[in-house]
Amino acid sequence: MNALNRDLKKLTTWLEELKGQCVKEDPYCLTFHLMPKVGWLNDPNGLCHYNGEYHVFFQYAPFDAKGGAKFWGHYTSIDMINWQDEGTALYADQPFDCHGVYSGSALIEDGKMYLYYTGNVKEMGDYDYIIKGRQHNTVLAVSEDGRTFKHKQLLMTNADYPENMTAHIRDPKVWKENDTYYMVQGARDKEDVGQILVFASSDKVNWKVINTLRSSEKFGYMWECPDLFELDGDTVLMLSPQGIEAEGIKYQNIYQSGYYFLKGDFKTSNYTLGQFEELDRGFDFYAPQTFIDEKGRRILIGWMGLPDIDDLYSNPTVAYGWQHALTLPRELQIKDGKLIQKPVIEIEALRQNEQEWAVKDTLKVEAPKTFEIDLKVDLLKDDFELIIKKGMYLTYKKAEGLFTLAFDGCGYGRDKRSVKIDVLRNLRLFVDTSSVEVFLNDGEEVFSSRFYPEADERSIELRGHSLEGKLTLWEMKAMTIENKGDK
Incomplete structure (x- = not known):
């Protein structure tokens, strides 16, 4: 543990002790949803079922209820009802993630937990922060117990992504098929077209871009938080596109979250994307991520919030020092050509x-x-x-x-x-x-x-x-x- 990590840990712990009681006194403090102890919460990250425990990591900015430097907070549970706050799992303490431990995912293999995430760096200077001035690095942290992460490894920088991309490449989701590991990351190219980059690896460390997934017509300038998985015989590409104009009652939020059914082979150009469908029609839903638990269920958790909404609507909880929460865990199924979401049955134990x-x-x-x-x-x-x-x-x-x-x-x-x-x-x-x-x-x-x-x-x-x-x-x-x- 380096000196910066120790200082951030002490400061975070002190702040949680100082302001945590104020959060608890808020009459709007949630009772059966996960929320931050103090400060700001956004994207769920690293969702997994590991050694009989559910692990929910999340974007955590403890110093400011309106955002700021992002770490990874961490909750665990054996039943998704009784939780333990494991404290902050990952801090922004390296040159390649100094301005934020951004979103990512978990891979479980050989008794270890592999966390892949985006290390955010915002350079000082006169930059547009789209083409230049921002580093989005792909980073790996490994744990043998699901709680301690002693080493971070820089895997890719912007120089490793295709030349036609902007600096906005982020949110790695990783899985294994047969003997190959695959990763998808959200991307924005220099023509301001949102898309997904597909990577492959034989060893979890060395990655190569093998394909790009995009719609036949431009659909937003950035695709965030991608997820690609098989469910009930279909291939689902889940993502959060930015830059979509409202169409009647559709696409009413500032940013959307939804999915495509993908036909063909995601590893080659021999694929097609179906119709984009919104996952949630409410005001507060973004950046969903899924995982498979040890019962074989595909479970989704989303951020019950949205970025960049200050001029649209607000949350009075900021006055008590906290903002945002996670949705209930939802089991996914496909029925009649549509993705179905149901609260996991464990929630019924709260009745x-x-x-x-x-x-x-x-x-x-x-x-x-x-x-x-x-x-x-x-x-x-x-x-x-x-x-x-x-x-x-x-x-x-x-x-x-x-x-x-x-x-x-x-x-x-x-x-x-x-x-x-x-x-x-x-x-x-x-x-x-x-x-x-x-x-x-x-x-x-x-x-x-x-x-x-x-x-x-x-x-x-x-x-x-x-x-x-x-x-x-x-x-x-x-x-x-x-x-x-x-x-």
Whole structure:
């Protein structure tokens, strides 16, 4: 451990002890979502299941709730319900990552954990920081226990990427097929076209570019946080494109996250990308990453936030010294040619105090502070509206086949997001102190968002016309998080 690492560790620990209590006193502090101990959280990183434990690393800026120098925070769990805060795993302490340990992934092999990430360096001078002035280095850190990372190895610099690329190459996702290791990284070329670089290696250390994945027509200037995997017989290319213009109710966020089905061979030019589909229609969702657990499930976790939104909407938690969170873990499946997201079944262990009502047109009840709702629709001949805590509105216009999530002032600038859905069969939503995740038709469509209702507001009101069904409500217990702190 070098002197800078020791200093950063001491400073981070001191800051967490100093400001951690303030975060806990925030009435909007989340109860069953992972969030930072202090400061800023963004992309989930290095997701993996290693020696029977789930490992969730994440972008962590403890010194400023509005961002700043990024490290990797670290949570572990055996069940995704009871968590341990393992402290900061990776610091920006080397010349090749001095301005941030940016996003990356984990590879598990031979009892070791290999973390690949982007080391960010922003050079001093008169640069545009697109073509010149920024170094995005590919770095490897290895651990034999999943908690201590004693050595970082610089694998690639900008000089190792294709000459037609800008300085923006980042977010390595690594996996193994047969005897070859593959890596995808997000890229922006000098024509401002977003794309994915594909690398191959025989030893996990020496990498060579073997292909480029891009859409037939330009779709944004930068593709971030790529993920490429096989699921239920299909090849899925997941990414977060930047620079997409809104089209009606589509692409309403400043940056998007979604996926393509890839046909053909990703290793050669013999491939085609299908239609880009958004993963989440809510206000706060970006940079998702997936992994396979030891049960064989493909699980996704996303950042419940977005970059560069300060002029659009805000989070009052900044006043308490923290910002952003991670989504619930979601199991992925493919059904009828669509990627389906369902909260992992482990989340149901947080349920308590079940209540159930037969619904006929209207219903008005009081809810706990945090809860899950499952609404099964047996008959719907007209529209309906579900109002949560007098500030969140979930509406379905049957004639238009349009579902909408909307907020009043409790959205802090968030207004409404919509999606077309022909038939609404069920609605499942998870309401934490300051977040909501909505799953329509067993995860066919999803909305994730932050919102900030009045602390003592508990009302739930359902208004329908020719509506029949069943509404089940559970109070949600808090996850447990043991704060081990830095070692």
